Amino acid sequence: xxxxxxxxxxxxxxxxxxxxxxxxxxxxxxxxxxxxxxxxxxxxxxxxxxxxxxxxxxxxxxxxxxxxxxxxxxxxxxxxxxxxxxxxxxxxxxxxxxxxxxxxxxxxxxxxxxxxxxxxxxxxxxxxxxxxxxxxxxxxxxxxxxxxxxxxxxxxxxxxxxxxxxxxxxxxxxxxxxxxxxxxxxxxxxxxxxxxxxxxxxxxxxxxxxxxxxxxxxxxxxxxxxxxxxxxxxxxxxxxxxxxxxxxxxxxxxxxxxxxxxxxxxxxxxxxxxxxxxxxxxxxxxxxxxxxxxxxxxxxxxxxxxxxxxxxxxxxxxxxxxxxxxxxxxxxxxxxxxxxxxxxxxxxxxxxxxxxxxxxxxxxxxxxxxxxxxxxxxxxxxxxxxxxxxxxxxxxxxxxxxxxxxxxxxxxxxxxxxxxxxxxxxxxxxxxxxxxxxxxxxxxxxxxxxxxxxxxxxxxxxxxxxxxxxxxxxxxxxxxxxxxxxxxxxxxxxxxxxxxxxxxxxxxxxxxxxxxxxxxxxxxxxxxxxxxxxxxxxxxxxxxxxxxxxxxx
Amino acid sequence: xxxxxxxxxxxxxxxxxxxxxxxxxxxxxxxxxxxxxxxxxxxxxxxxxxxxxxxxxxxxxxxxxxxxxxxxxxxxxxxxxxxxxxxxxxxxxxxxxxxxxxxxxxxxxxxxxxxxxxxxxxxxxxxxxxxxxxxxxxxxxxxxxxxxxxxxxxxxxxxxxxxxxxxxxxxxxxxxxxxxxxxxxxxxxxxxxxxxxxxxxxxxxxxxxxxxxxxxxxxxxxxxxxxxxxxxxxxxxxxxxxxxxxxxxxxxxxxxxxxxxxxxxxxxxxxxxxxxxxxxxxxxxxxxxxxxxxxxxxxxxxxxxxxxxxxxxxxxxxxxxxxxxxxxxxxxxxxxxxxxxxxxxxxxxxxxxxxxxxxxxxxxxxxxxxxxxxxxxxxxxxxxxxxxx
Numbered sequence: 001x002x003x004x005x006x007x008x009x010x011x012x013x014x015x016x017x018x019x020x021x022x023x024x025x026x027x028x029x030x031x032x033x034x035x036x037x038x039x040x041x042x043x044x045x046x047x048x049x050x051x052x053x054x055x056x057x058x059x060x061x062x063x064x065x066x067x068x069x070x071x072x073x074x075x076x077x078x079x080x081x082x083x084x085x086x087x088x089x090x091x092x093x094x095x096x097x098x099x100x101x102x103x104x105x106x107x108x109x110x111x112x113x114x115x116x117x118x119x120x121x122x123x124x125x126x127x128x129x130x131x132x133x134x135x136x137x138x139x140x141x142x143x144x145x146x147x148x149x150x151x152x153x154x155x156x157x158x159x160x161x162x163x164x165x166x167x168x169x170x171x172x173x174x175x176x177x178x179x180x181x182x183x184x185x186x187x188x189x190x191x192x193x194x195x196x197x198x199x200x201x202x203x204x205x206x207x208x209x210x211x212x213x214x215x216x217x218x219x220x221x222x223x224x225x226x227x228x229x230x231x232x233x234x235x236x237x238x239x240x241x242x243x244x245x246x247x248x249x250x251x252x253x254x255x256x257x258x259x260x261x262x263x264x265x266x267x268x269x270x271x272x273x274x275x276x277x278x279x280x281x282x283x284x285x286x287x288x289x290x291x292x293x294x295x296x297x298x299x300x301x302x303x304x305x306x307x308x309x310x311x312x313x314x315x316x317x318x319x320x321x322x323x324x325x326x327x328x329x330x331x332x333x334x335x336x337x338x339x340x341x342x343x344x345x346x347x348x349x350x351x352x353x354x355x356x357x358x359x360x361x362x363x364x365x366x367x368x369x370x371x372x373x374x375x376x377x378x379x380x381x382x383x384x385x386x387x388x389x390x391x392x393x394x395x396x397x398x399x400x401x402x403x404x405x406x407x408x409x410x411x412x413x414x415x416x417x418x419x420x421x422x423x424x425x426x427x428x429x430x431x432x433x434x435x436x437x438x439x440x441x442x443x444x445x446x447x448x449x450x451x452x453x454x455x456x457x458x459x460x461x462x463x464x465x466x467x468x469x470x471x472x473x474x475x476x477x478x479x480x481x482x483x484x485x486x487x488x489x490x491x492x493x494x495x496x497x498x499x500x501x502x503x504x505x506x507x508x509x510x511x512x513x514x515x516x517x518x519x520x521x522x523x524x525x526x527x528x529x530x531x532x533x534x535x536x537x538x539x540x541x542x543x544x545x546x547x548x549x550x551x552x553x
Numbered sequence: 554x555x556x557x558x559x560x561x562x563x564x565x566x567x568x569x570x571x572x573x574x575x576x577x578x579x580x581x582x583x584x585x586x587x588x589x590x591x592x593x594x595x596x597x598x599x600x601x602x603x604x605x606x607x608x609x610x611x612x613x614x615x616x617x618x619x620x621x622x623x624x625x626x627x628x629x630x631x632x633x634x635x636x637x638x639x640x641x642x643x644x645x646x647x648x649x650x651x652x653x654x655x656x657x658x659x660x661x662x663x664x665x666x667x668x669x670x671x672x673x674x675x676x677x678x679x680x681x682x683x684x685x686x687x688x689x690x691x692x693x694x695x696x697x698x699x700x701x702x703x704x705x706x707x708x709x710x711x712x713x714x715x716x717x718x719x720x721x722x723x724x725x726x727x728x729x730x731x732x733x734x735x736x737x738x739x740x741x742x743x744x745x746x747x748x749x750x751x752x753x754x755x756x757x758x759x760x761x762x763x764x765x766x767x768x769x770x771x772x773x774x775x776x777x778x779x780x781x782x783x784x785x786x787x788x789x790x791x792x793x794x795x796x797x798x799x800x801x802x803x804x805x806x807x808x809x810x811x812x813x814x815x816x817x818x819x820x821x822x823x824x825x826x827x828x829x830x831x832x833x834x835x836x837x838x839x840x841x842x843x844x845x846x847x848x849x850x851x852x853x854x855x856x857x858x859x860x861x862x863x864x865x866x867x868x869x870x871x872x873x874x875x876x877x878x879x880x881x882x883x884x885x886x887x888x889x890x891x892x893x894x895x896x897x898x899x900x901x902x903x904x905x906x907x908x909x910x911x912x913x914x915x916x917x918x919x920x921x922x923x924x925x926x927x928x929x930x931x932x933x934x935x936x937x938x939x940x941x942x
Binding site (some may be wrong): 001008009012013015016017018020022023024025026028029030035047048049052053055056059063073075076077079080084094095098101102104105108109117118120121124125128129130131132133135136139142143144145146147148149152153154155157161165168169172173175176177178182208209210211234242272278279281283284353419443452453454455456457458459460463465466467468469470474478479483484486488490491497498500502516 | 561563565566567568569570571572573574575577578579580582583584585586587597600601602604605606607610613614615616617618619620621622624626647648649650651652653654673674675677678679682684685689708720721724725727728729732733734736737741744745748749751752755756758759760762763765766780781784785795798799801802803813828846869883932
């Protein structure tokens with residue numbers, strides 16, 4: 001038993017599966033894909049006899065490092081700016097991980113390849129590993145980092161917060177709708193193969209530069225499992241490509257999955273890496289540089305493009321446009337600015353950018369200061385309560401944005417915002433691909449083809465709707481983002497823990513009521529809406545109001 | 554003389570950002586505060602498990618964001634007919650100006666379940682790594698000691714055919730019942746426990762398959778493919794196969810776990826493992842097979858049955874739906890007991906095959922029934938009349 005080769009052992013376990021003779025396994029998930037011509041093979045060749053001890057050994061290293069970090073007083077050297085953003089990241093990520101575990105059964109009946117099911121079962125338990133090991137890391141941060149607020153209420157926060165909702169797509173998209181769209185294309189082909197590189201490799205490197213070597217310890221261990229999952233996805237993709245009838249669906253799903261992953265992951269991870277760091281060495285890679293390396297070169301050019309010869313239609317235009325949004329349209333900067341604008345509705349602290357930060361941004365993104373510098377100076381000026389409102393209610397040349405109905409990141413690149421009346425409701429979208437996702441892709445008919453298994457976008461997708469007409473203090477109370485004295489907010493726009501400098505609910509009571517952009521949009525006449533869109537498209541960058549129009553005549 | 558370019562490295566900075574460095578609101582609140590622990594103090598297991606899978610009935614203010622084609626998102630409670638208190642209250646409706654508040658945590662009784670094994674990644678890898686390491690050592694020691702040469706000739710065939718056939722049960726249930734069910738339950742505590750159960754079964758299947766491979770290499774006339782023809786064609790196995798396949802066809806996730814762990818395993822699984830293989834092997838010169846079978850027996854009786862009992866115990870004592878749940882569980886017993894008894898009886902010819910005979914089939918079945926009756930009694934359920942078949 002112990003001297004067998006992996007290949008021989010793997011071949012032997014293929015004898016385990018059998019074709020049902022009396023009853024079929026239950027079929028609970030549907031797909032519009034077909035797998036009539038597919039060749040069947042399992043690329044994983046993993047047997048549990050070696051898998052369990054390997055994972056245990058990886059655990060030994062992770063938990064040993066965690067002990068070492070505590071004994072070595074790692075938290076005397078971590079940057080608070082970095083750890084604060086981990087309150088958001090580590091509230092989000094355990095759910096996508098466990099959702100990936102839950103997604104695996106979607107493939108059992110829909111991908112008729114018993115060999116592959118072995119790999120999917122191992123991925124399932126890998127994902128249980130990831131979810132719980134990440135929860136454990138968050139617990140350690142909560143116990144050992146100076147400010148536990150936001151960690152201690154993590155999962156309630158995440159589930160109530162609009163940033164959490166943006167991240168939650170990266171979980172729910174895996175487990176619902178067409179089984180192949182969700183559990184294969186969105187999860188393994190795009191999320192895991194492309195974006196775990198920035199999540200689990202690029203971001204831990206930044207953590208280490210901020211004195212936190214536990215995030216790299218845990219997430220590199222997680223990433224070492226991802227290559228197995230990528231193999232699962234690749235095998236399923238090749239099977240899907242064998243049936244020409246699938247090509248139209250693959251094209252649809254790659255467009256949706258790519259664009260949504262870009263919108264969601266680049267918004268979050270880009271912000272963590274660029275605005276959550278204190279490492280301002282000029283030669284350290286910016287998020288844009290990392291993205292170009294990990295996603296454009298490694299994923300797009302080395303992984304996706306070679307699949308063209310098998311008939312895969314690659315969304316070249318959307319990949320170039322994602323890069324264009326990151327490099328030319330300031331996507332990450334716009335998102336970070338928005339997160340900071342709405343600091344009071346969050347559960348972590350966001351400190352102002354300093355001169356050193358400004359210099360780094362200008363070096364990495366020439367022209368940054370002209371666009372964003374003044375606003376961040378205002379953010380700094382307004383960070384300690386002194387008779388003024390939080391920045392969102394002050395006049396700082398910033399127009400509060402509408403949400404994108406699809407990706408739920410606000411429509412921050414103002415010229416790209418589009419509107420559509422869908423399901424009887426006027427909705428704003430950050431971009432045309434997001435409009436297409438809602439209005440055309442997630443529908444039971446796609447380009448004249450019946451797609452009865454395609455999922456739906458549901459839920460109260462604009463957060464402000466729930467609090468339309470509410471006082472801000474009541475909003476923050478309702479979400480539960482208040483510390484144990486009953487009035488000091490979890491979120492702060494600075495890192496000073498002197499209670500006299502911290503914002504409380506009392507500071508919010510005088511603010512104007514929350515207004516839902518979407519509710520207001522749907523109250524407009526057609527002419528008003530058209531004028532609104534024309535104005536919105538002329539706004540920005542950095543959320544600036546549209547320049548005044550020259551008088552006509 | 555050589556010159557070295559200074560390397561660009563991040564500079565360590567003393568930030569004093571450790572716990573206790575300052576006192577301010579929340580500075581001492583170092584426990585997760587979004588759920589109520591089962592005991593006075595929350596456990597490590599609870600911290601890494603509870604509330605990871607959301608529920609719009611307490612938090613999740615914006616609701617599920619993606620849905621299946623029928624409009625259902627997340628983890629619908631109606632994926633089982635069993636009910637837990639509070640679940641018939643309507644899901645909070647959020648809309649313009651509604652705010653986000655749902656019911657107070659936990660909102661319904663499903664969230665009260667805690668896996669008594671407290672399984673999370675650290676425990677599951679530690680446990681299963683120990684099992685495979687020990688089994689490897691057992692088999693390797695037997696190989697070196699030429700222990701397989703002591704086996705009776707008929708026992709060689711018995712292991713090739715019948716012990717081998719059991720791997721298919723483990724594999725089928727592990728993948729298509731348990732792994733499948735890990736998508737279906739309404740809380741993370743249920744789904745994690747079920748996924749660990751799934752890995753026990755899949756590991757046990759692979760343990761048997763790889764043992765079979767070793768025996769093919771070590772015993773001259775050991776037929777490493779006999780398990781396939783036995784599973785596919787031997788009439789004695791067709792009852793087990795029929796009921797195994799039927800188990801994988803169950804739609805209701807609670808019924809699947811109940812039928813497998815409360816009914817099938819005591820009446821068929823333990824009958825085969827503890828009342829046949831474990832009893833017959835020693836007298837036929839085999840001290841190795843019982844270590845594999847014993848590992849699987851421990852998985853079931855000390856881990857998988859343990860969480861299953863707690864899971865259903867909550868439901869049969871539910872403060873709102875106890876009667877409803879008991880009624881349905883009794884129906885499921887009426888459905889599954891005769892099927893499993895039929896499968897068990899179909900296995901009877903196996904008892905006469907080894908040279909050194911195990912205790913009588915009827916005695917073994919009586920023991921299995923008695924064990925099964927004890928599990929039902931603990932759950933406050935009645936053994937159906939079909940048990941007397």
